[in-house]
Amino acid sequence: MIQNVYTRYGIVYIFRLNALMCGDNVQKHILGELEEELLALEEDLICWVDTNIELIRQPLKDMILSGGKRLRPAMVLAASRFGDYNFDKVRQLAVSVELIHMATLIHDDIIDDSPLRRGIPSLQSRLGKDVAVFAGDYVFCKVFELYAFSEHFNLLRIVAKTLHQICEGEIKQREDLFNTDLTFKDYIYRIRRKTAMLFALSAELGARASEASEKAVRALHRYGMYIGIAFQIVDDVLDFSSNNEKLGKPVGADIREGVITLPTIFTLKYSHQKDYLKEILSKGYLDEADAIKAVEIVKNSGGLDYAKHIAERYVYKAQQSIAPLPDIPIKKVLSNISNLIISRNQ
Amino acid sequence: MIQNVYTRYGIVYIFRLNALMCGDNVQKHILGELEEELLALEEDLICWVDTNIELIRQPLKDMILSGGKRLRPAMVLAASRFGDYNFDKVRQLAVSVELIHMATLIHDDIIDDSPLRRGIPSLQSRLGKDVAVFAGDYVFCKVFELYAFSEHFNLLRIVAKTLHQICEGEIKQREDLFNTDLTFKDYIYRIRRKTAMLFALSAELGARASEASEKAVRALHRYGMYIGIAFQIVDDVLDFSSNNEKLGKPVGADIREGVITLPTIFTLKYSHQKDYLKEILSKGYLDEADAIKAVEIVKNSGGLDYAKHIAERYVYKAQQSIAPLPDIPIKKVLSNISNLIISRNQ
Numbered sequence: 155m156i157q158n159v160y161t162r163y164g165i166v167y168i169f170r171l172n173a174l175m176c177g178d179n180v181q182k183h184i185l186g187e188l189e190e191e192l193l194a195l196e197e198d199l200i201c202w203v204d205t206n207i208e209l210i211r212q213p214l215k216d217m218i219l220s221g222g223k224r225l226r227p228a229m230v231l232a233a234s235r236f237g238d239y240n241f242d243k244v245r246q247l248a249v250s251v252e253l254i255h256m257a258t259l260i261h262d263d264i265i266d267d268s269p270l271r272r273g274i275p276s277l278q279s280r281l282g283k284d285v286a287v288f289a290g291d292y293v294f295c296k297v298f299e300l301y302a303f304s305e306h307f308n309l310l311r312i313v314a315k316t317l318h319q320i321c322e323g324e325i326k327q328r329e330d331l332f333n334t335d336l337t338f339k340d341y342i343y344r345i346r347r348k349t350a351m352l353f354a355l356s357a358e359l360g361a362r363a364s365e366a367s368e369k370a371v372r373a374l375h376r377y378g379m380y381i382g383i384a385f386q387i388v389d390d391v392l393d394f395s396s397n398n399e400k401l402g403k404p405v406g407a408d409i410r411e412g413v414i415t416l417p418t419i420f421t422l423k424y425s426h427q428k429d430y431l432k433e434i435l436s437k438g439y440l441d442e443a444d445a446i447k448a449v450e451i452v453k454n455s456g457g458l459d460y461a462k463h464i465a466e467r468y469v470y471k472a473q474q475s476i477a478p479l480p481d482i483p484i485k486k487v488l489s490n491i492s493n494l495i496i497s498r499n500q
Numbered sequence: 501m502i503q504n505v506y507t508r509y510g511i512v513y514i515f516r517l518n519a520l521m522c523g524d525n526v527q528k529h530i531l532g533e534l535e536e537e538l539l540a541l542e543e544d545l546i547c548w549v550d551t552n553i554e555l556i557r558q559p560l561k562d563m564i565l566s567g568g569k570r571l572r573p574a575m576v577l578a579a580s581r582f583g584d585y586n587f588d589k590v591r592q593l594a595v596s597v598e599l600i601h602m603a604t605l606i607h608d609d610i611i612d613d614s615p616l617r618r619g620i621p622s623l624q625s626r627l628g629k630d631v632a633v634f635a636g637d638y639v640f641c642k643v644f645e646l647y648a649f650s651e652h653f654n655l656l657r658i659v660a661k662t663l664h665q666i667c668e669g670e671i672k673q674r675e676d677l678f679n680t681d682l683t684f685k686d687y688i689y690r691i692r693r694k695t696a697m698l699f700a701l702s703a704e705l706g707a708r709a710s711e712a713s714e715k716a717v718r719a720l721h722r723y724g725m726y727i728g729i730a731f732q733i734v735d736d737v738l739d740f741s742s743n744n745e746k747l748g749k750p751v752g753a754d755i756r757e758g759v760i761t762l763p764t765i766f767t768l769k770y771s772h773q774k775d776y777l778k779e780i781l782s783k784g785y786l787d788e789a790d791a792i793k794a795v796e797i798v799k800n801s802g803g804l805d806y807a808k809h810i811a812e813r814y815v816y817k818a819q820q821s822i823a824p825l826p827d828i829p830i831k832k833v834l835s836n837i838s839n840l841i842i843s844r845n846q
Contacts, residue, residue: 205668265634292664298664310647325556328628
């Protein structure tokens, strides 16, 4: 089956391999035995977003082809190894989590006004916000369809619950804009919903579909949750520390919009310039000079190192979660994923 | 059960009764025996959109309380009478179609920049487009959840297929903006997806859940489809003929945005001013003077009467579809709904 993909989808294969290898050497072979399966999923993803509506057909396909780390599908596939593993049983689940991720990215880009996504023009910058609203809905409908036509009715409830919580996390983020009283706990509450629950769901889906033990399901769910939290914290650090070119958006895009992330929370509590930062943020709008100043204050506060340290703690917690599970080869891959989360620079 | 609603949800009851009676007298008692059940559904709707995210909690509740005709739930309930009727078996399905409708309204209002919805500020004008994107997603997630926690797995496929087609219809509408070559067939293709399929789904869900005969299911599906087409045509006529106050948006909002509807298609083909209208629309943007002129041309072309006539034809086809079904009292309600579609003025 997978051999067929190589033959029929040579281009996809080569593309995907390049995506895994390019830029960040640490990604090379990091996914070990999962790589071939992930390549096969590329074909599935392209099929699932195919539509006869010309306006969105190519943009959706391009979005798939532009890569992405496919961490969530990798999580499904890895977790499924802890039970009675069968690729054909879990491949649709792996596709479903990537589609959920894709739908939220499309809607996120509308909110953030992002011109780029994975190095190519974002769907909203290509087709306008109006079409992007419905294109995101379309991908979301595909998730609904995927479950309707699969045999995974028993998993529908946990998927539905997670979707609901992801939405809550996204709205919570809007609710908390420019809120300088935000605590560490508030932040974790939000990113659990916005990001980590989809990682946790991915791991749980893989484990449940392959009928892993309840103990393994719980451990893998926890692993996904902690990895997801670490992932989002690193993302929030990169928003300050990466450069425009890599991000495809201005440095400090979050703080410019009023999104208070962990480095900012630290700064607002411990920096000697905390009052100044509070004053800037209390305006409820940052002009260019304010934004440059705010980014500088956060960068000088030690908030980025603090946040990275917290992310490492969560990665450690993730690794501890699966420590009691059987020592099968895939554990090395899960460990690689953990390290990738910390070391990624885009 | 329903009695309980009166006692416990007196306010909802009174509100709903007012909504049915106010303004348009033709609505009074039009839904006959369905009225009590529809009132009970108000409670379900409020429960389903309840959330602990403060930002959207009240706006979503207000959107439910602001009324709406609940035609789609009425269709579910009416169609279910042609089988082994059991209110508790179909109430969730009735809620689901109203939630689907609500989610699309929220996203539609973002696209249309609508300040009002059902006489109150639209969610996007109240909370901004950013929150409205995720609020629509949230309601949509609730539909997913509703099916996940119901016993209606067997109906999931037709729901999923319809959702997919609704999205396609919405995107098609964006694709066809300012397209003066649009044909009658293109228009019907689009409104079938955008509007009519949800009516058809509603009727089919009610019929299937109550295990009506396959013949009845097909007839009711057709009825819903034709009613839905008529509904959208009348909507498109009202966009030209109603007044600002009733619509909550400027007269001719569709043509201002470049949405080509049936009256405009007629005008572009038969009016002596068709070339002038084409010239205005070919700019791809209408300023106020253009918009006033375009509306005037369409109104003077006979296009509104033509479109109303076509809507009447579809209502007739709808009634013909269910003519062979058993003469049970609910047929009178379905006939009332058909007439309401034609005679409504907002």
